[in-house]
Amino acid sequence: MKKLTTTFIMGLLLSFNQAYAQDFNKKFGELFSKGDTIGQLQLLQKWEKAKNDDPELYVAYFNYYVNKSKKELITLGNTPKGEIVFQIMDKDSTVKEPVGYIYDETYYDKEFLGKGLTFIDKGIERYPSRLDMRFGKVYVFGLIKDYAKFTDEIIKTIDYSAKIDNKWVWTENTPVEDPEKFLLSTVQKYVLQIYNTEDDTLLDNMKAIAEAVLKQNPNHVESLSNLSIVYMLKKEYDKALEALLKAEKIDGKDYIVLSNIAQAYKLKGKCQKAIKYYEKVLKYGDDQSKEYAKQQIELLKKMEK
Incomplete structure (x- = not known):
């Protein structure tokens, strides 16, 4: 009877603590949405x-400090950024081009940002299976364009996923639905973020992420395709084709892979092979890729004459 009573009391305490924590988290969310930074800090300390x-305390502290670190300046210059830009025109109405611009410029205070990262690091150390914490950290490195740390955190997450067999949890320790698929799809978005910088010095970052994924999942078509893009941009066409032809064996109807194979052969000057693969794109691609394939086939045929 005593054991039953003790278990019952422990259950009540656990439920009470969970409800208490959820109340703090809910209140923080309300204060955060209002932009009440004083109230947020007072609540966090309590x-x-x-x-x-x-x-959730570590996540809340992280959000508090990252948000507090964000600063905006009104800037006068010649390289406009952001969505709202005002043009400064010359007094001489015959001059059509702006002589300058006024625009908002965002930066992040290193001290506050550092405090936020310290809290999320403590959270990850204590709760390493919390994927939201890891992705939150990656997101911040993306914001400040620190792509070395951005890449490093992505790879750490991929490697840890293998150790825990993809058993990730999210906010309030809720299990992530289809965790491997979710992880890989999010990583793919991060790779696209790097690619969209159009900074060739970051090609090795893309390569490192693709290789980290392929180490755990050798048949991941998107990473094989990413690897091939890196090699093509480096003009290493044979290495690009090696990755792409492997991807084709895994999914012979992936029109993105087929189109990339055609492009690699085109760049190598192998017109007939390029045409062969563009014809496959005509068979399996969407409307846009089919139209592009038609144009490329016509161009390649002219090149052969």
Whole structure:
């Protein structure tokens, strides 16, 4: 009877603590949406004293400091950034081009950002299976364009995923649905973010991420395709084809892979092989890729004459 009573009391305490933590998290969300930074900090300090082992506390501190680190300046210059830009025109109405611009420029205070990263690092150390914490950290490195750390954190996450057999959890320790698919699709978005910088010095970052994925999942078509793009941009066409032809064996109807194979052969000057693969794109591609394939086939045929 005593064991039953003890278990019952422990259950009540656990439920009470969970409800208490959820109340803190809900209140923080309300204060955050209002932009009440004083209220947020007061709540965080109270929360930390009451339940400093709550994983949501680390996420809340991280969000507080990252948001506090964000600063905006009104800038006068010649390289406009952001969505709102005002043109400064010359007094001489015959001059049509702006002589300058006024625009908002965002930067992040290193001290506050550092505090936020310290909290999320502590959270990851204590709760390493919290994928939201890891992705939050990656997101911030993307914001400040620190692509070395951005890439490093992505690779750490991929490597740890293999150790835990993809058993990830999210906010309030909720299991991630189809965790491997979710992880890889998000990583693919991060790779696209790097690619869209159009910075060739970051090609090795793309390559490192693709290789990290392929180490755990050798048949991941998107990573094989990413690897091939890196090699093509480096003009290493044979290496690009090696990755692409492997991807084709895994999924012979992937029109992106087929189109990339055609492009690689085209760049190598192998017109007939390029045409062969563009014809496959005509068979399996969407409307846009089919139209592009038609144009390329016509161009390649002219090149052969």
